[in-house]
Amino acid sequence: MDLSAIRTFCRAVETGNLTAAAKALHITKSVASRRIQMLEDDLGVRLLARTTKGVAPTDQGMLFYERSLRILDDLEDAAQAVKCTDDNLVGTLRITAPRSFADLFLGAPLMEFIAKHPDLKFEMNLTDERVDIIGGGYDLGLRITRELDDTSLIARKLATMRSHLVASPGYIAEYGEPKKPEDLRDHACVFYSNVEAAKHWRFGSGASGEGVRIKGRITSNSGQMQLEAALAGLAIANLPRFYVHEGLESGRLVEMLADFPRSATMLYALYPERRLLPMKVRALIDHLAEWFGQDCNACNL
DSSP: OOHHHHHHHHHHHHHSOHHHHHHHHTSOHHHHHHHHHHHHHHHTSOOEEEOSSSEEEOHHHHHHHHHHHHHHHHHHHHHHHHHOBTTBOOEEEEEEEOHHHIIIIIHHHHHHHHHHOTTEEEEEEEOSSOOOTTTTTOSEEEEEESSOOOTTEEEEEEEEEOEEEEEOHHHHHHHOOOSSGGGGGGSEEEEETTOGGGGEEEESSGGGOEEEEOEEEEEESOHHHHHHHHHTTSOBEEEEHHHHHHHHHHTSSEEEOTTSOBOOEEEEEEEEOOSSOOHHHHHHHHHHHHHHHHHTTTTTO
8 A cells, every 4th residue: 555645544534634634744635635545445445534624534444544553653763763863863853832932942942953963854833822733743842831631642841931920010000919819800811712721820739729710801822912911001911931021120010929829830842642752853852851951040931
């Protein structure tokens, strides 16, 4: 069987959409469709069924996908094993990371890694939207969160990040300053969209931590936009330090409830579960862990 057809089928299962699968593989949708049709003809079974949203594997298709994925992983690992050494990584690394964080802190460690490995190609998708790492065909994703909710991925913590509740002096002058966590219920807050947990700001740690449900008329999937709302005096924001340190130093922002301990925000490296982690992925994760582990305080994480 044609390996390109098998890869196309697997990507179609992961994305649930032929157009997305074709885009990830840098081919046209018609080519992707022909490859899968050829594969179904060779096997004599239907692998994909059309749905209102795209495509989904049949029972036989899911069985074939699960076994094919292991085979493709083994083939890639075999190729990497003979081509790669710790000093000579080859292939392509597809990475996704939050744009605001990447613009401030990811450039230096990535460029150092890229310069060290001239035979390695990089594709980077920087966005503050939540990305489907497996469906998008990414080797590695960076995510900033307090709680991981995707059990299909392997996570490695790279750094602990400080977060702060902030508002502008103008907001405090008009609406007052909360003195205890429960006072936040009476304030306008800005929070991350599409994540229910973002509407609960936790104080303390572990099971004894206190959760306060906040409200507000501004939601955004961008930390930068949440920062702008706070600077404009429209809301209280709850953001990692790298967003707010300049505003705190200049006096444009004021930190609140600093005496109440907060649950930590973490920077994680996330990658799909595999029997053998490709050397190129492991090398980049180790590089980032060393970089941020040494330089957390200096870069205002």
